[in-house]
Amino acid sequence: MSLLPYLDIGLALLVVVVAVWTIAARDLFTSVVGYVAYGLLLAFVWIRLYAPDVALTEAAVGGGVTGVLLITAGKRLGALKNVAPEAQPGLAFRLLTGVLAALVAGALGAVILMLPDPPPSLAPEAAAAADGAGAGLGNPITAVLMSYRSFDTMLEKMVLILAVVGVWSVGTDKAWGGAPAPFRRPKPYAPMVFLAQMLAPVGVLIGIHIFWTGANAPGGAFQGGALLAAMWMVTMMARLAEPPRIDAQWLRLALVAGPAVFLIAGLAGEVVAGSFFAYPPALAKPIILFIEAFMLLSIAAALPMLVAGPPSERVDQ
Amino acid sequence: MTPSVLAGLVGATLVGLGLYGLILHPHPLRKLLAFNLMGSGVFLVFGIVARRGAAAGFRFDPVPQAMVITGIVVAFAASALAVALILRLSEESSRVTLDPEAWTKPNGGDAK
Amino acid sequence: MITLLDLFSIAAISAGAFFFFAGTVGLLRFPDALTRMHALAKADNVGLGLVALGLIPRAESALSALKLIVIWALVLLSAASTTQLIGRALRRGPK
Numbered sequence A: 001m002s003l004l005p006y007l008d009i010g011l012a013l014l015v016v017v018v019a020v021w022t023i024a025a026r027d028l029f030t031s032v033v034g035y036v037a038y039g040l041l042l043a044f045v046w047i048r049l050y051a052p053d054v055a056l057t058e059a060a061v062g063g064g065v066t067g068v069l070l071i072t073a074g075k076r077l078g079a080l081k082n083v084a085p086e087a088q089p090g091l092a093f094r095l096l097t098g099v100l101a102a103l104v105a106g107a108l109g110a111v112i113l114m115l116p117d118p119p120p121s122l123a124p125e126a127a128a129a130a131d132g133a134g135a136g137l138g139n140p141i142t143a144v145l146m147s148y149r150s151f152d153t154m155l156e157k158m159v160l161i162l163a164v165v166g167v168w169s170v171g172t173d174k175a176w177g178g179a180p181a182p183f184r185r186p187k188p189y190a191p192m193v194f195l196a197q198m199l200a201p202v203g204v205l206i207g208i209h210i211f212w213t214g215a216n217a218p219g220g221a222f223q224g225g226a227l228l229a230a231m232w233m234v235t236m237m238a239r240l241a242e243p244p245r246i247d248a249q250w251l252r253l254a255l256v257a258g259p260a261v262f263l264i265a266g267l268a269g270e271v272v273a274g275s276f277f278a279y280p281p282a283l284a285k286p287i288i289l290f291i292e293a294f295m296l297l298s299i300a301a302a303l304p305m306l307v308a309g310p311p312s313e314r315v316d317q
Numbered sequence B: 001m002t003p004s005v006l007a008g009l010v011g012a013t014l015v016g017l018g019l020y021g022l023i024l025h026p027h028p029l030r031k032l033l034a035f036n037l038m039g040s041g042v043f044l045v046f047g048i049v050a051r052r053g054a055a056a057g058f059r060f061d062p063v064p065q066a067m068v069i070t071g072i073v074v075a076f077a078a079s080a081l082a083v084a085l086i087l088r089l090s091e092e093s094s095r096v097t098l099d100p101e102a103w104t105k106p107n108g109g110d111a112k
Numbered sequence C: 001m002i003t004l005l006d007l008f009s010i011a012a013i014s015a016g017a018f019f020f021f022a023g024t025v026g027l028l029r030f031p032d033a034l035t036r037m038h039a040l041a042k043a044d045n046v047g048l049g050l051v052a053l054g055l056i057p058r059a060e061s062a063l064s065a066l067k068l069i070v071i072w073a074l075v076l077l078s079a080a081s082t083t084q085l086i087g088r089a090l091r092r093g094p095k
Helices: A004-024 A028-048 A052-077 A091-113 A123-134 A140-148 A150-169 A190-213 A221-237 A249-272 A281-308 B003-024 B028-052 B062-093 C004-029 C033-058 C062-092
Strands: none
Touching: A004 A028, A004 B003, A004 B028, A028 A052, A028 B003, A028 B028, A052 A221, A052 A281, A052 B028, A052 B062, A091 B003, A091 B028, A123 A140, A123 B062, A140 A150, A140 A281, A140 B062, A150 A249, A150 A281, A150 B062, A190 A221, A190 A281, A190 C062, A221 A281, A249 A281, A281 B062, B003 B028, B028 B062, C004 C033, C033 C062
């Protein structure tokens, strides 16, 4: 007798309960804490769905970095502890919204119960991309991301850059070119400094390892990049490093390097291998890892810049 | 009930919950949180489609999973942009709300 | 047929689960945040350590076992630092 069905049901119940708590919480901080916990529980659900890469990404980006973003935002708004500042909607509105939400959820649930059987699948095409064209990657998700749907991944890197540009444009005209506001007040607490000094080297090592091993095992540039970004953020929180000026050349080069190398590789594929984003069969794996290395750099640079926010005139040594 | 169907129903519930929170909460950051909840529910539905598409020797269909990984990162980027906009808006209008009245009334500060 | 190593794993993981249970009871029942952190520290450090110890015989290779220990050490580091940070924030009072 297997206990797994009970685990599944218990996990599903727990996820829904924590999500309800996130929505129903009184103040923002409680809600964000609930969201981070929810993200970690969701990583478990992903593991049960045989998706370790997605579980890694959800735990790192969905739970971790989004939590940092929201708590930093709440702190800057001074709104972490507010309790219903504006007029709460009335009961009738709540009921109406509840009915709408239930209808949407019910429709989606009905669709899920009526999914076609046998299920259609793109796995054969993905397997062809993983073995054929000389890619030789052991991790089919990396093969899909970098070979079968490489154009999508490149566009997604460009979306990251666009988001960074969007965040930077929100700053005031006077502050343009400056650095974002520091993460915390000038004199950081010693345990924070200790944590940053001990954790950052180990974290960088683990991040690079996760990126490198993503070719053959669960992992990849996104997960590794999120870890590297977290290490930079921890260092900035301990004031061992400052958010850089947004007109710094090295920062802009680091941000653009990923999509630029990707695009150049794709255009070169037109010339060398016959079609846009095709890789020459013998060199496919080295080229993919080369592109992924620059993607790693871009992601590790973009995520902390997104959390740091627009350039600000507030400078406190 | 297989794990896939269970997870799919959980995803549907999360979409409903997120929609409820998105419409109901007046605070912009909580709307953002509810929106992220909705997004992760949608990703769960993708995930069960991936699980059910087990074929060609894999236990899952890698294409929807790759899309979910991309989607999680893009959702974070969109959240960061939304946070920047909300912070700037509340700086200018001195109130934390998405109500258009707040930043057009004279005592709330002009919109720049 | 349950071997001695399996028995050891079961014992260690059960002990770890007991510590997690005790930590959760403390989290729910203790009066204020500082005492709750005290309870959580037991769950994090000893509980996770016992679970990792119980998983070591079941690891595929020495490298995997070493990774389990590194995970435990990293959790120790972050738990200790964040406990200090939360304690300081509590002492300064809500702002």
